[in-house]
Amino acid sequence: MSTFKTLTLSTSLIAATLALPAQAANIGVTMTSFDNPFLDILMDGMKNAAHDNPDITLQFEDANLDIGRQMNQVQSFIAAGVDGIVVNAVDGDTTATLTQMAEEAGMPIVYVNHPPIDFHMLPDKAAFVGSNELDSGTIQTEQVCQLLNGHGNALVMMGPLENHAAHMRTKDIEDVVSRAECNGITIVEKQTANWSRTQAYDLMTNWITSGIEYDAVIANNDEMALGAVQAIEASGHSLDDVVIAGIDATSDGLIAMKNGQLDITVFQNAVKQGEVAVLSAYKISQGKPFERNIWIPFELVTQDNLHDYMK
Structure with missing residues (x-):
């Protein structure tokens, strides 16, 4: 710390x-x-x-x-x-x-x-x-781990690779899932969507089309989490058995949580x-x-x- x-x-x-x-x-x-x-x-x-x-x-x-x-x-x-x-x-x-x-x-x-x-x-x-970005992805992923009971497949959406916040939030995710109580969670895919809802939609669509099985989407920000939500809904899949997590508690993120589409965000x-x-x-x-x-x-x-x- x-x-x-x-x-x-x-x-x-x-x-x-x-x-x-x-x-x-x-x-x-x-x-x-x-x-x-x-x-x-x-x-x-x-x-x-x-x-x-x-x-x-x-x-x-x-x-x-x-x-x-x-x-x-x-x-x-x-x-x-x-x-x-x-x-x-x-x-x-x-x-x-x-x-x-x-x-x-x-x-x-x-x-x-x-x-x-x-x-x-x-x-x-x-x-x-x-x-302190050491806290953001940590708080987010600890809650994901709790909702998954420490087991499942996770997809990680990253911000720009050169961005400090994106780097730290992703490292936080990896550190939490390496803990004994969370090491039943496997990160099956990890790619950047550059903070963008549109890019996240495209990335999630590609993952769904390729047949990847997932239990959670952990995004470095709310915009990417919402892009994932939209792609899942557009594919006809249900959000009921998927944990969707973002960071920033933006207005759109909070509305999505109120509507039952977003499970976790972290207020910055x-x-x-x-x-x-x-x-x-x-x-x-x-x-x-x-x-x-x-x-x-x-x-x-x-x-x-x-x-x-x-x-």
Whole structure:
């Protein structure tokens, strides 16, 4: 487990941050992609922070899954003299370069959701806000193991291979099924569907067509889990004897759970991540104390507590 302190951020902490002396700050934000439901929620959190603090202005840019494009956006922010930068990184391996660029310019930089490769040794004006991926796939797969009574065939849908979250969530799955109480579960297929519902639909359709027998689909995010659900239903097969698990507790994921299509998801507080990332960039730009690494806990969502998250 990470040695960094896990913080559950309260309303009072947000309020205290918003009570900082009013000084205008223009913050540039580069997102992995605008075409992603989870990242939409992340951006909503950022917009909430700016709405609650009129001294913060946000400028959003879409990297469109392009590493070079994101690097150019950071360069443009620096050249434009913004007061701080928030990065939702396309690829963790490139973040060392982004950090160096910002440090050389004396520019605050805050990574959100996707940790930088150097998050354990960030410079003075840098921070990371996210959730510990060591917990996400672990919580998800422990629940799958429980529902399967430790036995069955599992299909695993992965996010992009270069993405830290996808890598960790998949490793979490493998680690859990290797435990004594879960080692009756066999991962029969494991392929990437790049966070995409459409790609997951196609992948699941191919698996069904090939005649693979499965008892569970464990997806690195809700979008891929929902693609699997749609493919299973389109094939005429029943969801009754299949455990479908996702991560992120997106609106569509929660609705699918309410409809009995999704069995498991894991809530990642994207709104809070977005809010705190922007407020951290603002605090650094004002020379105020800030947390270098802020971990916001994941939470298991099932039919038993679904009503708490449907709110």
